[in-house]
Amino acid sequence: MKVLVTGGAGYIGAAVVEELLSCGHEVVVFDNFSQGHLKAVPREACCVHGDLRDLEAIDRAFSANPGIDGVMHFAGNTLVGESMERPELYLRDNLQTGINVMAASVRHDVGRFILSSTANLFQHAKRMPIPADEAPEPGSPYGESKLMLERALAWYERLHGLRFAALRYFNAAGATERVGEHHLPETHIIPLVLGVALGKTAHFTIFGDDYPTSDGTCVRDYVHIVDLARAHILSLGALDKGSRTYNLGNGRGFSNLEVVEVAREVTHRPIPVVVGPRRRGDPAELVASAQAIRDELGWQPSKTSLQEIVGSAWEWTRRHPHGY
Numbered sequence: 001m002k003v004l005v006t007g008g009a010g011y012i013g014a015a016v017v018e019e020l021l022s023c024g025h026e027v028v029v030f031d032n033f034s035q036g037h038l039k040a041v042p043r044e045a046c047c048v049h050g051d052l053r054d055l056e057a058i059d060r061a062f063s064a065n066p067g068i069d070g071v072m073h074f075a076g077n078t079l080v081g082e083s084m085e086r087p088e089l090y091l092r093d094n095l096q097t098g099i100n101v102m103a104a105s106v107r108h109d110v111g112r113f114i115l116s117s118t119a120n121l122f123q124h125a126k127r128m129p130i131p132a133d134e135a136p137e138p139g140s141p142y143g144e145s146k147l148m149l150e151r152a153l154a155w156y157e158r159l160h161g162l163r164f165a166a167l168r169y170f171n172a173a174g175a176t177e178r179v180g181e182h183h184l185p186e187t188h189i190i191p192l193v194l195g196v197a198l199g200k201t202a203h204f205t206i207f208g209d210d211y212p213t214s215d216g217t218c219v220r221d222y223v224h225i226v227d228l229a230r231a232h233i234l235s236l237g238a239l240d241k242g243s244r245t246y247n248l249g250n251g252r253g254f255s256n257l258e259v260v261e262v263a264r265e266v267t268h269r270p271i272p273v274v275v276g277p278r279r280r281g282d283p284a285e286l287v288a289s290a291q292a293i294r295d296e297l298g299w300q301p302s303k304t305s306l307q308e309i310v311g312s313a314w315e316w317t318r319r320h321p322h323g324y
Helices: 011-022 055-064 080-085 088-107 141-160 189-197 225-241 256-267 291-297 306-319
Strands: 002-006 026-031 046-049 068-073 112-118 163-169 171-173 204-207 219-224 244-248 253-255 273-276
Touching: 002 011, 011 026, 011 225, 026 055, 055 088, 068 088, 068 225, 080 088, 080 141, 088 112, 088 141, 112 141, 112 225, 141 163, 163 225, 171 225, 171 306, 189 204, 189 256, 189 306, 204 256, 219 225, 219 306, 225 244, 225 291, 244 291, 253 256, 256 306
Parallel strands: 002 026, 002 068, 026 046, 068 112, 112 163, 163 244, 171 219, 204 273
Antiparallel strands: 219 253
16 A cells, blocks of 8 residues: 655654554655655655645645655644644644645545544543543644544545544653654753653653642653554454544553653663643643554554653653754
């Protein structure tokens, strides 16, 4: 199968590209490299430098690579905090670029579409762990933009037969030998904590220690990028049997303080912590129930311990202390 991967030079996109290639698929990466890294893209992938706001550039990518069977859409703005300050980047740009890719998929007779969605759809979940049929209640314009894209895909399926999978990841984490986290700015907890271990910063800031959790800090479900990548490939293969929506996580939550403690164990280095104020849009707990994809597709995470996830990130970070 030939797959177009938008945002394939980013953290999760590059891991999925790596897994697609290892499974024998052909890959076309479409990225503007505003956040992604060319070095993250394997040489075996065809790489197209373009912007999803440019309809002609998208059409050229399809026309120059005939036979594309599916699209995986990772590109977009992804910072919850930024979305609370600049909602237009999310409610306008994420929606516009996503619909541009959907429309191009229809124009070029591509019938399979995988959307990178988010756990930020669930600000006040009534069930924990959160199942895929939980009613969405986005916690930020970022989450709202993903929900809008999910709804747009439902219309594209209804009107044009574009089958889709909306994959709502909880906290993507860890690294492969080639792919690790290098964001500017960095906002994810594990690379920030490991940056302290490397001496890049003096301390790690925890945003709030008065949440209704066991130690007062936020609780999150961490899922390794290799397991996420495999879920994408399973979902792509299942679309002939219809569209689907899945939550992706390990089903177990770890608090911010637990992540810091595991990082201390893995790195054997002190990691000072200071407590700052809460951030807007941060729910106390987000833990996924991935039972639907387990039951329907047989997905089984292989890297479930926090020690293994943080350990893989530490190995990549030590080899790439300045990123790519």
